[in-house]
Amino acid sequence: MAENSPKRIIATAGLAAKILVLTALALVYLAAAAEAQAVPTCGIQVGGAVCGDGRCCSRFGYCGSGPAYCGFGCQSNCHEGPAPAPTPTLAGVELVKVGEQCGIQAGGAMCANNLCCSQFGFCGLGAQYCGVGCQSNCHGSPTTVEPVKAVQRCGIQGGGALCANGLCCSQFGFCGLGAKYCGIGCQSQCLGP
Numbered sequence: 001m002a003e004n005s006p007k008r009i010i011a012t013a014g015l016a017a018k019i020l021v022l023t024a025l026a027l028v029y030l031a032a033a034a035e036a037q038a039v040p041t042c043g044i045q046v047g048g049a050v051c052g053d054g055r056c057c058s059r060f061g062y063c064g065s066g067p068a069y070c071g072f073g074c075q076s077n078c079h080e081g082p083a084p085a086p087t088p089t090l091a092g093v094e095l096v097k098v099g100e101q102c103g104i105q106a107g108g109a110m111c112a113n114n115l116c117c118s119q120f121g122f123c124g125l126g127a128q129y130c131g132v133g134c135q136s137n138c139h140g141s142p143t144t145v146e147p148v149k150a151v152q153r154c155g156i157q158g159g160g161a162l163c164a165n166g167l168c169c170s171q172f173g174f175c176g177l178g179a180k181y182c183g184i185g186c187q188s189q190c191l192g193p
Contacts, residue, residue, distance in 0.1 A: 043075035050076045103135035132166040155187030
């Protein structure tokens, strides 16, 4: 085969491309291994600590910026690009927006715009935020009524008692799920509009 033949040039280019790809993969692996060996500095891994300078806390508990830190699973200061403007406060309590963290998971921060703070510490609307375990701005005042256990009655028939585990209280005062409990006449924790 001639020194500058097309086959030799293609073979050399193919080999160079393979070496380049393998080198890139090795660098990615080494970077991931270095982060895996580092001690987490933020998030639930270290008691809820947040990153300084508005940096994001990744799902693995490391501070940084960009999609790896601010994207899927981000724990605090989740944004892409420059840090957002400070959020308004209410008597010293930070107010946060939809999708941001709140409640005990975020140092007592409350949701802005009357959004609910879910049991997992995120702001939003709907049953997953305002229902069972809601921490603040729960639509319908938080109640201290004991949930119904076993075959006890709920609603008017049960002295205003609520059903446990997010079950609906039927028009006849029994707890359960499905149309006959959560549909027409449902008294509390009704699903749907």
